[in-house]
Amino acid sequence: MSTQQQHPDFQQEIQRLEFTKRYLDVVIKTAESSKDQFQENMREAFQDVDWLDSSSSYSSLLTNARFFEMSKDELKSLKNARVKPYFARIDFLQENQKEIEQLYIGKTSLYSRENQEQIIVDWRSPIANLYYEGRLGEVHYESYEESYNGLLSLKRQFMIENGELDEIRDIDLTTTDELLQDSLSKSSSNRLTEIISTIQEEQNRIIRADLNKPIIVQGAAGSGKTTIALHRISYFIYQYKENFAPEQLMILAPSRLFIDYISEALPELGVERVRQTTYQEYVQACLGIKLNLKPDNKLVRLLEEPESKDSQTSAWISSTKGSPVFHLILSNYIRSIYKTFYPSEDFMVDKFRLFGHKKFIHLFKNDYNYLPLFKRLEKLKAILQNDVAKKKQNIIKKIETFYDERIERALYRGKDPEKRRQYVSDALDKKDLRLSEIKKALRTAVPAYMRQFPKKTLIQYYHELFNDPALLCQFSEGKLTEQEAETLCQYSQALFSKKKYEREDLALMLYLQVYLFGIPKEIKAKNIVIDEAQDYSFMELISLKKALDTDMFTLVGDLAQGIHSYRGLTSWNGVLEEIFPRATYTELQKSYRTTVEIMEKANELLKLLPYSFPKVEPVVRHGESPKFMMRKNDLELVRQIEEQVSLLKQENFKTFAVIGKTMKDCQLLYSLFKEHSEMPVKLLEEQEKIPKDEIVIVPSFLAKGLEFDAVMIVSLEETFSRDSELDIKLLYVAMTRPLHRLYFYGESEDDFIIHI
Template sequence: MAAEKHSAYKEELERCNYTLGYVEKSLESTVRKKERLDNDIDSVQKHFTSENSQSYIDLMINTTIRDTLALRLRNLLVARSKPYFARIDFKEKDSSKRENLYIGKMSLMRDEDQEVIIVDWRAPIANLYYEGRIGEADYWCPGGNIKGELTLKRQFAINEGILQEIFDIDITTNDEFLQTYLGATSDNRLKEIVSTIQVEQNKIIRADMWKPLIVQGAAGSGKTTIALHRIAYLVYTFEKSFEPENFMIIAPNKLFLNYISEVLPELGVERVKQTTFEDFAMELIGKRFKLKDPFEKLTKFVNHNVTEEQIYANRILKKCSQFKASMLFREVMDDYVKHIESSFIPKEHFKIANTVVFKYAEINDLFLKQYKNWPIVRRIDEIKKYLSNRLKQKKDVIIFNLNEQCDNVIRNLKDIMEDSEDRQRLIIEAIDKRDAVVGKIESYAKSAVNEYIKKISKFSPYEYYSDLINNEELFNKLLYSKAEKELIDYTRNHTRETLKSGYLEIEDIAPIIYLKYLIHGMDEKIPVKHIVIDEGQDFSAFQFYVLRKIVKDSSFTILGDLCQSIHSYRGIRTWQDVVDDVFEGQKCGFLTLEESYRTTVEIMGAANTVISKIKDHGLVLAKPVIRHGDKVKIIERQSIKEIAEDISARIKRCRSENFKTAAVVCKTVEECQNMYKLLKGKIDDLNIITGKEEEYKNSTLIVPSYLTKGLEFDVVIIADAGIDVYKEDELDIKLLYVSMTRALHKLCIYYNGEISSLLDNVGAHCERDSN
């Protein structure tokens, strides 16, 4: 074991064994406490009655404590195998005591004297490990800046409680340790990276929560893993101010959510909201809609075997998607709401007993001016209160006047008539008439406001959106200066047909939420305080804008890679667009991750050659960490059937070499289905991904190019990179690039006939096989 060769092996072995012993002791204690609590909670639940408020309070408190113990128990079980991964020795300025601190995924303190045994990696002092250099060093904590001297940084490889490696380092991670970590095979789940977080990654994880942060990260730079570690850090740092539910991560699809599902619990974080934009939108709207599969549209755009007519249809469809996802379309929604406002209040006075209580102009002025900062429907609620108060005042005046009139009649009768039965009859008639009118007024006043408010039409956000799409004259009027006539007509007709079919497209969601926000307002305060958005390059500025508007007082971390923007027809073009259109000039943090930790120099070199075909000086190329491997294999075969046979044999060889995961990547789902038929029965544990799956299966996968984004595999095999499959088109370039950069160790690219011109000039990184 390499650790035994280290001069401090004996000291560190003693410390490791001591820590493991204390972990075991804490584990036993925590299990006993949890068992007692479980029994107490079961007992209270059996005898619980709603009349006993103290029992309810005890039950809530004990349940919360049990949840905390369950999380501690989970952390301790992990610490059994790996209690910590690093040590730092730090002496504060003007202090004679040097602290020896061991850093792990959880904190552990000795019960008897509160001595720190393990420091949580998220603690302020742990930042010395990630960013400090030997010598003078400092870190920030709630008490201010702490200065001192860092005399030791040491890394450990501890597995199953056995001390295997010891490295003394200066920067975050030495090459040998990092190479070992990166060279490991994939188990189809993201890794927690607390022991290998690099300086630039650490800056993102620990960045100011309240300042919007945009991260442009190259393929393999660890964006998703960093996103999850950032949430874990924020939950820990703000545990006294916020609950885990106040943090949310938005991922591209449910399959991806399943893929990342184990990381946060492994980092000791539970209850963080993990969702997709579509699902979160449905919650906000309060109704579930059927959504068209966005990959159906993408498949149309990447299919080159089409007629001239279909090429034109795809071009105008792409423009339509781009327009509905744009901030211009948001302006259309603003104009539409102004149109709704202009005729929202019925053009009639609010009267009682033929007396005008409120003139139409007064009510409309309240609606359009005094309450203009409120959502439309909430303005009506305020107007209702105003009308009710004003009606009460007016009603009292009317009744007072009626009483006065009645009294005057009675006085006049007494003045001009002798006391007689006729006079008495007339007096009674006057009083009865007054009482009847007052009764009607009292009765009408109870429902007058509601009756008036009922005349104000209030539709759902979807109904308003549908009304706009179906109103040709209004639609044309609102879009007149914002798009050419052909696009206006196509957008309306295409959207109308989509709505008529009972479906929505993803581009329709942001406008509908925005209408809800402007017209109805949000039903309740959304508890989210920080949103982490992964694969942000495929979001539109309109989507970002809507999220920022509806989630009040929240902050954002947006991570993405413009090189991988396969939905660029509806996504953003530059990060500056997000700064300008979404955060409207607010100062944003912007960080770039160029280092790629996923793949080898050879694979990334070939992939960079492909993405460089896009003549965009703003694209940031990935820089692979110095880890060499096999050259990319480019293999020619005479037919798809021959390719399938070769793939089958290659995967079996890879399995014999102990590579755990492999993906066969085809361009589209249809091609995947054809390949699956050819490989089925030849490869054990073979599964196909179509985009409808919600669970990630740990097996050999056949997957379409556009669903590989965010995933990684030991071995990636691109089934067909022929000249007719991947053309010199921006979308094709990005799909091929994304597919290539999924590979950790081996990449094989097949073709039949002539190879795609995108793979020209990759010779230095590849070897060819044309047998």
């Protein structure tokens, strides 16, 4: 008999699991057929179970069971739950109650809605918080502004695979770390989908933090930033399922590669219908334009030609276009555009004054200041048209009265009948002509008046911003020198002449779009998650906030991994002060990904960065120390990696990455493996999917956000320099990718900055 089967409750828990699976089967079967068959299906499902009658709780559940209509999403969740209905149990005695509640916690909920007896409790429910944060003994939890006190007498975790109970663990302070270590020691292949059962207290607090406020998480490598972001979305959907559709939430991922990486976790969390896109794709959708974007190779150029003037200039351009300086420039530029729409003449039809220009300006500046420029014009155009419609008959009446009075006087004044008749005839002709002219003028008056306001395209407005260095300098209020303004204009005009744009242009164009043309409602989202937020510039974040018209953002990132810091952030201060002042800011310094030995080496790199980064605290999980392997020649390198992968596979490791500093080094590595090895390898580029059965070769800057069981960092033609902040960050990114093993291959340890 195994140790687990000796657990006093093992048989009881097997019965509970069997009951839950059968109950699930009936609910699923009924949902797919006819709800009228529900009770009959229940009887059939449990007719052969001899232990059922002895349990009053099971009998009660079945007796009171009623089938309720469910959505496709709910049905899908229950089908997914069939192989692992729950992962934990808590026993809770609420204050002033006599019976202990046995609550089984899973990824979805299942209960008898007739009597509210829960078969499975959703991990996102308020009471499930006791599993993540409660200690055995006296506890309390909050639910819908009510506080509940009681006694937590049991926390139990289940290992269920393919519907079979493998293991039970009762949790106390001494076993919590063991459970976490066991989870972390598994392969990376399914860690993202199985992390719900081991969410840590500090992670849980961020997931459940105030959903009506933005949140910024500065998290060390391996601290679970991505996991927290995805689970927070899931928690949000659960809390607001009556008011929000998943499509109203959006994940802005750093790349298509990253979207593929998280794709398996999304259905498990019930958030697969959440919009997933990249920053570049989303901004172009907002603009309604497909731009010819120049490949974002500035990082590569900085790596390959760090001292070249072109590399330095393009990096400075990126930094400047993304900075608060350009927020000031755009604000002043937009104000200057608005002023060109202040009319100097009243709205007249012939000699009739219908609408004063000062009133027009007042409405434009004040009453409709919540609208973008051209939407304001549409409103004012409608007001003018309405004004014409209301005053049209009065104007016509005045003209008719004028001529009728002249004709009336002529009939009694002249003595010569012929002259009188001729005068009246002429007057009638003039009246008809005048009325015809005024009616035509009334029809065309509004379009004619509106023609004074030139309507340019977004592209035209954006190009004009860089036409005049002196004006750019003026808009910057002295923040740019004349030479800097000249450089910006020349660089941008050279791009525009080829009908090309860079990533940094997107934020500026989006900002203009918001204030000039507006963003379609159907493309907006109400809650946004941004991963790798440290790689976004100030302008990118503020433009997104303005475009989406909400501050409900979840930003997760790590400044220590800010490899795009030439355009991104070096501090969260400006973001907190000027963009998201309501945000909750929190730091995560514990790393759950890698071993103590690997993290201690990675921490040595943090000391070399110019900013003060606190030391990352690895969770107490030990493993082999990182190893350096001397590379004698190319063929020997291939053999070394082949042998290492073979040994690691014998230890049941499944995912492997060979990381080079640059794409150039990775292309050389890929060629070597294709020429000298039969081992399946895949050179990973930004738009490609991560293969399941191949060794991944990936440049350091694309490895960010990914994780593998084992990583081999290779230096062929490119080495890492301790004099380069970018090199230090790239090596730090590479070193924090593995869960279990880390190897270095190069001519000497000096290729990797630190002593290994």
